[in-house]
Amino acid sequence: MQDKLIIAKTKFNSRLIVGTGKYRNMLECAKAIKISGAEIVTVAVRRVNISDKKKPLLMDFIDPKKITYLPNTAGCFNSHEALRTLRLAREIGGWKLVKLEVLGDKKNLFPEMIETLNSTEVLTKEGFKVMVYCNDDPLMAKRLENVGAAAIMPLAAPIGSGLGILNKVNIKIIRNQTKLPLIIDAGLGQASDATIAMELGCDGVLVNTAIAKAKKPFEMAKAFKNAVIAGRQSFLSGRIEKKLMGIPSSPNKGII
Amino acid sequence: MKKKIKIKINGKLKIIDDKTKLSVFLENHKVPLSKVAIELNRKIVDKKKLMQIFLKTNDKLEIVHFIGGG
Numbered sequence: 001m002q003d004k005l006i007i008a009k010t011k012f013n014s015r016l017i018v019g020t021g022k023y024r025n026m027l028e029c030a031k032a033i034k035i036s037g038a039e040i041v042t043v044a045v046r047r048v049n050i051s052d053k054k055k056p057l058l059m060d061f062i063d064p065k066k067i068t069y070l071p072n073t074a075g076c077f078n079s080h081e082a083l084r085t086l087r088l089a090r091e092i093g094g095w096k097l098v099k100l101e102v103l104g105d106k107k108n109l110f111p112e113m114i115e116t117l118n119s120t121e122v123l124t125k126e127g128f129k130v131m132v133y134c135n136d137d138p139l140m141a142k143r144l145e146n147v148g149a150a151a152i153m154p155l156a157a158p159i160g161s162g163l164g165i166l167n168k169v170n171i172k173i174i175r176n177q178t179k180l181p182l183i184i185d186a187g188l189g190q191a192s193d194a195t196i197a198m199e200l201g202c203d204g205v206l207v208n209t210a211i212a213k214a215k216k217p218f219e220m221a222k223a224f225k226n227a228v229i230a231g232r233q234s235f236l237s238g239r240i241e242k243k244l245m246g247i248p249s250s251p252n253k254g255i256i
Numbered sequence: 257m258k259k260k261i262k263i264k265i266n267g268k269l270k271i272i273d274d275k276t277k278l279s280v281f282l283e284n285h286k287v288p289l290s291k292v293a294i295e296l297n298r299k300i301v302d303k304k305k306l307m308q309i310f311l312k313t314n315d316k317l318e319i320v321h322f323i324g325g326g
Contacts, residue, residue, distance in 0.1 A: 044325025
């Protein structure tokens with residue numbers, strides 16, 4: 001049986017989505033993406049450096065025909081900025097699948113959920129397929145679903161913090177209440193965090209800093225790739241029940 | 257001598273010839289059209305219509321592209 005990640009009717013083999021920020025250079029970024037096996041990468045929309053015509057472009061290193069670009073609104077602090085950014089992103093090359101991220105605080109980078117909710121509704125009506133960065137609140141996740149989100153992307157922990165999943169219970173509740181793709185976004189620190197996310201039943205994870213800022217980014221990219229596969233297999237295999245007391249693995253009968 | 261006008265390109269002031277076509281301006285700056293989006297005075301510009309637009313004084317032009325991000 002094929003086990004694909006399906007977002008807005010598009011199928012992907014890899015359940016790992018990676019960010020393209022914070023690498024030392026574009027070559028390193030492109031190589032890490034290749035090793036990670038990711039088929040979707042997040043990208044930011046920024047001003048062109050008009051005075052430096054020789055500056056390398058991301059598209060020269062990561063071919064958008066082979067890898068799905070997921071334009072992201074990172075750095076936007078209100079609905080107006082986020083909508084403007086994604087409308088421009090769509091104009092660059094017809095992208096409809098986007099990641100909405102409206103931040104509410106410059107220090108903790110938590111999402112501003114009221115603006116996020118409003119933006120999701122507007123963008124969905126404009127024909128965008130919106131993957132939504134959100135907090136790990138099941139009630140807000142439900143509201144995002146109701147206004148047409150294409151995927152729910154709760155944070156594990158603050159962006160770039162590397163703290164791993166702080167509230168497994170909420171993630172599990174969100175998992176149980178939605179059939180939408182559930183993708184953990186932000187805050188993962190090491191490969192095992194991705195495995196935990198997948199074992200909770202998430203459909204995928206999005207990782208940037210944990211790979212880009214690892215001492216060995218290529219090795220970490222591979223570790224995350226394997227961790228996501230392991231977590232998914234573990235989830236699908238059905239874990240044993242947790243028990244308070246020990247149960248021997250060897251039969252008692254025939255002990256000498 | 258040609259009349260000059262002031263425009264803002266990506267937030268920076270620039271003096272250019274009056275009645276410069278947007279398509280010519282972008283070509284002169286070697287902007288890779290297939291990899292950017294263009295906004296003129298907060299309105300997205302249809303890249304098929306660049307030939308028909310003449311820059312005016314105080315125009316605000318934004319040219320954006322994709323870069324690495326999380």
